[in-house]
Amino acid sequence: MNAVLEGLASNPALPATLLDRLVTHPELAPDLAQRADLSPAHVRALLAYGDSTTVYTLLDKGLVHPVDIPITNESVALVVTGSPDADPALARALAFHPDPALRARLPEWACPLPADVVDLLARDPDPSVVAELVLFQPLPLASAVSLSSHPSLDVRRALASSPHTPPSVLTSLSSSDAFVRELAANPATPASVAADLLRHHASRYFLAERTDLPSGVYEQLASELEPGILSRLAANPAVPVAVLRQLTATRALRLALLRNPAIPLDLLVELAPTARIGPDPLPRIASASVAELRELASSRVAQVRMLVAARPDLPADLFAGLVPDPDAGVAAAVAVHPLVTVAQLWELVERHGPRLYPRVARNPLCPPELLHHMASRAGSVEKTYRAVARHPAAWGETLLLCLEDAQARHLAAAHPHLPVPAIVELLGSEFTAGAAAANPALPVHVMEDLVNRSEV
Numbered sequence: 001m002n003a004v005l006e007g008l009a010s011n012p013a014l015p016a017t018l019l020d021r022l023v024t025h026p027e028l029a030p031d032l033a034q035r036a037d038l039s040p041a042h043v044r045a046l047l048a049y050g051d052s053t054t055v056y057t058l059l060d061k062g063l064v065h066p067v068d069i070p071i072t073n074e075s076v077a078l079v080v081t082g083s084p085d086a087d088p089a090l091a092r093a094l095a096f097h098p099d100p101a102l103r104a105r106l107p108e109w110a111c112p113l114p115a116d117v118v119d120l121l122a123r124d125p126d127p128s129v130v131a132e133l134v135l136f137q138p139l140p141l142a143s144a145v146s147l148s149s150h151p152s153l154d155v156r157r158a159l160a161s162s163p164h165t166p167p168s169v170l171t172s173l174s175s176s177d178a179f180v181r182e183l184a185a186n187p188a189t190p191a192s193v194a195a196d197l198l199r200h201h202a203s204r205y206f207l208a209e210r211t212d213l214p215s216g217v218y219e220q221l222a223s224e225l226e227p228g229i230l231s232r233l234a235a236n237p238a239v240p241v242a243v244l245r246q247l248t249a250t251r252a253l254r255l256a257l258l259r260n261p262a263i264p265l266d267l268l269v270e271l272a273p274t275a276r277i278g279p280d281p282l283p284r285i286a287s288a289s290v291a292e293l294r295e296l297a298s299s300r301v302a303q304v305r306m307l308v309a310a311r312p313d314l315p316a317d318l319f320a321g322l323v324p325d326p327d328a329g330v331a332a333a334v335a336v337h338p339l340v341t342v343a344q345l346w347e348l349v350e351r352h353g354p355r356l357y358p359r360v361a362r363n364p365l366c367p368p369e370l371l372h373h374m375a376s377r378a379g380s381v382e383k384t385y386r387a388v389a390r391h392p393a394a395w396g397e398t399l400l401l402c403l404e405d406a407q408a409r410h411l412a413a414a415h416p417h418l419p420v421p422a423i424v425e426l427l428g429s430e431f432t433a434g435a436a437a438a439n440p441a442l443p444v445h446v447m448e449d450l451v452n453r454s455e456v
Helices: 002-009 016-022 026-032 040-047 052-060 074-081 088-095 100-109 115-122 127-136 141-147 153-161 167-173 177-185 191-199 201-207 215-221 227-234 251-258 265-274 290-297 302-309 316-322 328-335 342-361 368-375 382-390 396-402 406-413 420-426 433-437 444-454
Strands: none
Touching (some): 002 016, 002 026, 002 433, 002 444, 016 026, 016 444, 026 040, 040 052, 052 074, 074 100, 088 100, 100 115, 115 127, 127 141, 127 153, 167 177, 167 191, 177 191, 177 201, 191 201, 191 215, 201 215, 201 227, 215 227, 251 265, 290 302, 290 316, 302 328, 316 328, 342 368, 342 382, 382 396, 396 406, 396 420, 406 420, 420 433
16 A cells, blocks of 8 residues: 555646645655645655655755744754755754764765765764764865874865865875775876876776876876776776777676777777667767768668768758668667657558567657557567657557566556556556556546555
8 A cells, every 4th residue: 555655646637635635644744745735834844754865855846935844853953054055053963963973874864964064073072973074064174184194084085085085185195005996086186197097907997997198108107907997998088098998808808998978989890799789879979070970871881871860960961861761770860859740650650560679669759559559469579568658649458468478567557648548457466566556647536546555
């Protein structure tokens, strides 16, 4: 019954009379807080439960002001401190709380903290509190310098990790080998300091992702045999082209290269047939000029034409030339393209059959007749049922076909076009009960019955 009530709590068609009754269930407060039809009385009732998730949602939606929130527990107090309109006195009070675990959560929630609270937490006797402060709050230079000699290694490690730490302090921390990983991964670490960390093997995994290092550093990293280092280099747009051309030994490296926005087009064309990319756009294709796109679209390599077809802003004539392409990968990209017409979707389905059904069903323009055509012929292609069940235009009779697949059944249960008898039947399954209860097509008398049964 919990899943059913949670579904009802999110059902946009829930009548006001039933909403009034569901508000009396404390366990439903987080779900009810998401609704768009809450009255001030509903908001007050939900706040009274003292659930921090509920308070966060109501604050985020602007349905309540911090001053109107009853501080019933510490978790709620922390959430309220995260509001820019919160009373600074609340953060100050929490900074004196006897539980260090709660004080340690304060810097993450309240950002930025009042300067006096930052100073207070920087002198906290518990190192975990100071470490959290360093990670989440910008510090005055004097405080950061002072904390760089803190007796706790955890505090100094947090300082080396924090993007808020002033560069001069990060430079001073580089004199110790204890913070090599943290400094290498920290984008605030000056590039010259990070490059000098190359002498430490433990830093190289992180240096390979940085985009601000001298080319010689990337060249040296490319000589490593560690796959994780090489994969990060292959994906890094700052790595020199000459180095990128060396990183083609494995399928994982080639895939990382293909997703690198700085890959040269000739290398992209060479590697496209060697990695399973899928029909979604690649960054380098997205930045290609129209002249480059025309050249790529004429390639004999189907995978290259597929990548061009995935770009959403193709010139109309270039797109039209890709529609009749005989390759299924190109067709898969065309099927979700903004320029494709309904008539062309039918053509693609007739030409390529069931393997293209899931992609065609992802297109928001796919008409209900075509959705039904594909669902009735999907056979063992379960992805078709799931894609059709997500489509807002699917007919009720089409959705009934989708119930053959377990995952599609859950999607169809929430679809407003699903016939009412099927929705009611799916209320009886643990897997689909919540989705069915959230379906706006569920009759009001069924909703009333469900609420009555929960209160017996």
